[in-house]
Each structure stands twice: as C-alpha cells, then as structure tokens.
Amino acid sequence: MAPLDELKIGGMGASRRRVEDNRFIRGKGRYVDDIVLPGMLHMEILRSPVAHARIKSIDTSAAWEVPGVRLVMTGETMAARNLAWMPTLSYDTQAVLATDKVRFQGQEVAAVIADNPYIARDALDKIVVEYEQLPVIVNPIQAQSPDAPLIRDDKENQTSNKIFDWEIGDKEATDRAFAEADVVSKIDLHYPRSHPSPIETCGSIADYDRATGKLTVYMTSQAPHIVRAAVAMVAELPEHMIRIIAPDLGGGFGNKVPIYPGYVISILASILTERPVKWVEDKSSNLISTGFGRDVYLEGELALRKDGKILGMRMHTISDHGAFFADAQPTKFKIGLMHSTFACYDIPTAHLLSEGYYTNKGSGGVAYRCSFRVTEAMFFQERMMHAAANDLGMDQAEFRRLNLVRDDMFPYRTAFGFLTDSGQYGKCLDVGMEAIGYSTFKQEQEEARKRGKLLGIGISTMTEPLGAGNSREYDILGIKMFDSAELRVHMTGKAILRTGAKSQGQGHETTWAQIVAHELGIPADDIVVEEGDTDTAPFGMGTYASRSTPVAGAAVAMASRKIRAKARKIAAHLLEISEEDIEWELGRFYVRGNQERGVTIQDCALAAYSNMPDGLEPGLENTSYYDPPNLTWPFAAYFCKVEVDAETGVWDVLNFVAVDDCGVRINPMIVEGQVMGGLTEAYAMANMQYITFDEEGNCIGANYMDYLLPTSWETPGFELHEVVTPCPHHPIGAKGVGECATVAGPAAFVNAVMNAIEHTGVRNVDMPLMPNRVYEALQTGRNVSGMPPVLSD
C-alpha cells in the first residue's frame, strides 16, 4: 500500500487554499453587523467633543421625546447598577459612561437605544451636555509637570499622572560598562501613536433572555473567553449564563482585545429593554476611542568598544497611555515585553527603566500587531543599532553580524533573562545581503549622489518573543496564558476541531485542519474548524501577540496525538495483535514486519463507535490544554533600499527584501500573506500612518481622510525569503509569525531613509517620515521631532 502523500491531503507544508474564502468571496461572511435578531434595537453613543472637562449637567429630556427612542442612558443609569466604571485588563478602571469628568475627546457620555440607527442618531443630537473645560495634557512630558492637572482624580491615592515605574536589568553592571566604553552612542526618539484600525469597527449585539437568564453577546472580540470572565466579574452575572460569540472578524490587529464601554452599555441596554441591542461603531468612534498602539518616547544608549562589540545597553522609556490604563499586558510586565529588546544580540549587561503616564487621550498601548510592546522594543533596538554603527564608522551589516547571537550559543540567556532557543541569524543576514545586492550598494550610492540622487539602505534584524505563556510568567487578570483544542473524530473518520483561539483573517479554519492532517492522516478537507463561541469552544486566551500557532496550534497537535494513542489501542484490537507490535505511518497503523496488514485511522474511528475493545471508553475525542514551556523566537532580517527626492522629501522604496525564519511553516501561502500584510503596516507607520493631537487634545486622524493608510498604489512590492530553524519545544517545530513584519519592518524603512539623508548631519526624524519632515531634515541637518501637540488650523 502506497503511503499517503501529505501534501495531497492538505497536511504540513501544503499551500492549501483557504476554507474560509468560500464564504468571504461570495459575500457570505457573517460579521457582527450582518447579524439580525428578532426585535433588535439599535444603540448609538454620544461622545465628548472636548478632551478634559467637568460635566456640569446632562439633559436628555428632548432625546426621550424622539419617536422610536426606547431608552436613553447616561452615567447615572450605569452608576445606579454599579456599572459606571469597569476594571480594565491592566488592573486600572475605566469609565463606561462618564459621571464626573470627561478625560479624552471621544469619551462615552450617553447612549440612545432606538428602533433604528438613524433615529438613535437623531436623538443623540437632542442631548444637551454642559461642560466646564479643564487644562489639557497631550504628552507625558506635560503630564510630569508639578502644575499638571490631575487627570485621574477619581482614584484614591492617585496624586500625580504617573501610572507606573518599571525597571529590569542590572543597573550597576550597566553603569560600569558605560564607564569602561570607548564610545557611547545615544539616540532619543518617539514611536508615534497609531491605531490598528481594522476596516471593520468594533460592535456587539447583546441579547439578554429574562426567561432563561441567559445573556448572549455577539461581539468583535479576539479573545471571547476573557470577555466572558470579565463580564461575569463586572456585571455580576453567573459565568455559565454568559455566552460570548465572536463571529467573523473584519480584522483585529490588537484593536479587538480590550473590553470597550460600548459592549458593556449594550449589555445593560438589553437587560433594561429586554430586547436584543445592536451597537456598531462608526469609523471616527473607532479611531478616537478604542485601543491605540505605541506612543512611547525613548532615551537609548549603547556602550561600545572601538572594535564594535556592544558592552552594555541602557534604555529609558516614557509611555503615554491616555486617560485609562486599558491595554492588555501580562500582569507582571507593565510595559509589556519591552525588555525583549536586543534579544538577538549578545550583550553582557543591560538596564531598562520604563515610566507610564496618563494623558487626555484615548487609551493606548494595545499590542497593535505586536507581542506586547515588542514593536517598540525592536524599533528602538534597530534605530539604536543604526546610530551606533554610524558613531563607530562601521558598516551596518558587519556591526550587526559582530554582535548577533551565534548559532552555537543557543540556548542563549539574554541580559534581561529571556531564553532564546534557536535560530540561524548569520545565515538570514547573508541571504538578505545577497538578495538586496548589499556588496555593491555603497558604490551605487556614491555614483547616484554624483548625479544628485539620494539613495539609502536600511537593515533591521531581530528576534522577538511570540506565543505567551508559559503560565509561570504570563497571565492576564490572573488567568494563565495557555490555550486549548478539542478534537472530535466522528465514526466515518471526519472530524470537528475547536480551539480557544479566534481567527481575524489568519486562516485558522485552514491551517488547524492541516495540523490534524499531519498528525492523523485525516484529509484536511474532512475536518471542520470552529472558534469564537464560548459555549462550544474550550477555554482559551484568544488570538493576539502571534500566539495562535505557538499555543493553540500546539494544543491541536497534542489533541491529535492523544487521539492517535487511543486509536492505536483500537487498531491492536482490530488487528488482533498487541499494541507494541504496531507501527504508525501517516493515516494508518500496520503490523510490524507486515506493512500490508493494517487499518486506517478511519477504520479505527468507525470501531470507536461500533467495535471497541472491552474496557475501552467508546468514542474518539480529546480536549487538550497546552502550556508552552517557553516563548517561540522567530528571526527576521529585513533590507530596504530607498530613493529620497531632495527637492520634495518624498521617498520611494526601490526594493525590499524580507528574510523570515519562523520555524516550520504549516501553510507557506498563508505565512507569506502574513508577512506581506505586516510589512505593509510597517511601511504605513514609517511613511504616513499616525494619529496626533493638538494642544486642546483634538484628535487629528479621526477619520480616513486625516488618518492615512497606504493604498495599493503607494504600497511597494516585497521580496520574501525563508530560512527554517524549527522551534525545539513546539510539537511541530513552528514559531509565531503574524507580527514579525510589523515589528521588524518600520526600522528597515526608517534606517534606509536616514541612510540617504544623514550626510547632512541629521541623526533622527520621528515616524512617520512624511515629506515635510524629511525635507526639513535635509534643509537644516537637524533632528525632526514628532511629539504632540502639533499645530492645527
């Protein structure tokens, strides 16, 4: 009997076309806004037009008069039920509907529930709110001033705008390294505020059934089980009576991890009206009030020996979290995994000091396509590396090669205590240098300059920690960061698989089935995958931080293996031999020494329901919880070549080479799709995509006319390469990948542009590198800061 061809059954390594596409290309996806329930009402939210003000009065009487209005809610409505404030996923509190003050422009002030959204909007216009405006803070430097107004006067014992100080590393040893250094390289910069901005905004449909006491909420959530736990805590409803369903999500990128006031208001609205209540944000509401990313200031220093060896690293970060500390970071790490910075380099000692501040802006700091602040960590790292190589007068690639962790050093303990376990960093660097034509670039650059053209090349290399937990170190609200899979094999050998993850476009319905096909030999087309319904899926922490394949994907493999172990017992029974005399090949058990005599996994499945051996539990299913022993550490080496127009400051990408080592690739087509998407977001942040604020706290970037996202026209093409170093601890050798490109990408673009213009003496231009900023740097030779407030008209 010929063995099964794994690629033909859609197993590991097959670029299997996506299962979910069958509905999406027909317009048959089912997103929250597509769902209509009988008797459903519609909710719209009134938001604050000002950034910081005391609420003197709210008059809703005229809104109640609008025909078709069923309910008008304010902070008082919430407060009467102890719901005016809710806990965040970062041990802070957040206002649901404002009672005392508004603390950022766009904060939720009132809600109208009506027969349709048009009527609800009409009624919003009739609500009269009287504000007494207060001084506004739009950056953390202002927030530190002793004269700064106290933003969070609602919190007991909060006497300043500081949220936290967080410190890691060996300060004394690092200070010594700096004292002994030949060269100290220093760079200060700002990673600007940005918004993940999936095209689909956030929304929910809450459906409370008084007869059964059951609350069902359809919700745009990347982590529905966390929401269920939080709703149980906040609304004091029993957890078994809460069902959170995340249907198809129109993108997430971290924006759909936090729990937003709108969800909670819609839940109370449904309880009060006894009708289903739908709330779907418009784009401005999404951009102004939900999970921003980034907004961190860096003071970075490297202690260097003349020959290029890094002796020590010092980083001081100041982050702007907006009015509520409402991002989702693992409990122990206030500034996420910022201390994963420099993990790919062999550095004897390092020290990181991080401070977080409240400002009058929407809540920030979500992991925007990023494993908890890793995007900032790696951007800072690669900008510091770039500046240091220049300070030493060394070649960018050779400076990196000299300091990268070598293949023979794994497992390697970083200066901040992470354990990186695998990689071929030097090889990735070589592949990229070859592909971009690195060796001839300097000559090319010089010749171009003689013709008045400014060329630049930028490198970004990094390894990042993807796939939290392990549970020893990683939890959110005390819930450990494991994940889960439940696999049921039916009697005909077909199967259903459910996991605790939640796809937002990553293609889980396709790739999870491929893992089962790899482990059991059941064709991927015979396996249906479901996620996102807390009543049916096993408990999991959801999809963000590139954790699905490292954690839930591993759980899928483990569940499959446990099923194979049980099927082996059934096979022994069917073949009438002892279990020890059985061998496995893909999809089939056979008698050792007689390969012809065997039974397929499908035979075993049928027998599990119709002919099981005595004493064996019937059925063929398993639920596995997987707690990873370590994070996974993919590596990226990115090379970007640009041309800058000296007369306008406009820059074009001439070539971009991305070398990714994410371990074993389950579906190469999907992996490449993730990398290209991530690179585009990196390009966006480097080039145009940011949200800033004026001195009054007005959000500049509250719609797609002001918040620029790249289109098909500007977005460059990307040349992708792969190196494969399997993860030593993951059951199928895979590492996370969804965010590598967003994390490593921005520095490649910025370093390239800086390389083209730094002959003028400029050391840094803050992202985004808009033409006016690049032009200013070229004209003045001085750094260009992007810190708000900006001038507005």
Place this chain on the structure above:
Amino acid sequence: MTSLFDEVQEAPAEGVEVRRVTVNVNGADKTVDVEPRLLLVHLLRQALQLTGTHSGCDTTSCGACTVLMDGRPVKSCTVLAVQANGREVETVEGLATASELHPIQEGFKEEHGLQCGFCTPGMMLSAKALLERNPDPTEDEVRWALSGNLCRCTGYQNIVKSVLWAAKKMREQNQEA
C-alpha cells in the same frame, strides 16, 4: 412564486416623507419605500438583506461598501438610496451563478487575495469594473484601479495577483466563446 415579503419597509420617522424607489439589484427589480436620507448601503444591507456589501468608514475612503451602479463602481456609503432609483446595482451576491464562481472570485481564492474578507467584496467589484473596460491590465493599472479600496491585511500584492489571474482566465474564456 410569491413570498411573504418581497418588499421590506422600514417605518419612517414621524413627519418624514417617504419615497418609493425601484432599484434593479443583481438583475431583479426591488421596490421599497425609503426615507430620502437612507443610504444605499443600508438599503442593500438592511432592507434587502444583502450583507455582503460592508460598511467600513462612512466617508467614501475605504471602499468596503463598493457596488457597481450601472456598471461603474460607487461607494454605497455616500450614495443615497433615492439616487439609485431606476438604476442597476450589482453587489457581491450577484457575482457567482448558482453553480459557478466568477473568475475574480476564483482568482482571489487561488492567489490568497484575502484574509479577513471584509474589504473583499468591494475589492472584487472594483476589479470587475476594471476588467470590463480593460481585459488585459498591467500591474500598475490594477494598482491604480484598486486604489480607492483599502485593505489592512494583505498588503495588496496578492490582491493584484488575484486580479491578474482573473483577467487571464476571463480572456481565455472569451477566446473559447
């Protein structure tokens, strides 16, 4: 054959005059009484339950709501339903026949031109309008034609490939015909 509801009517707000509009949607005339302010995207999604047309940005910027009106792409979030009166509108639901996908749909699946799927219907309709006037576009022509449709997942490279895949297949089909 008749059904219980051919026409779905939203109750107008008090004092609001409604207009009767007849729109040919995917080949069938639909007559609906609407408030003059009703947006085409809401007529399609709510009154006609064609939820494949998505509402993304409300400001004509993202293109998720793109449909073809008399063969030309329009963003249905900034077209009033009354403006579609007497016109032909094609949505994503009109692309495939009962038995066969449109080559553009096949192309998007074949070349991994979508991830979350939210921008996909609008993207495919913009592509259809392009291929109907230019059956053999260059990569740049595809990129220009799709530049009114934003995608946050794919980076566009595979979307461009999808459209070129479809163009080739459509040309081959036309040669056979």
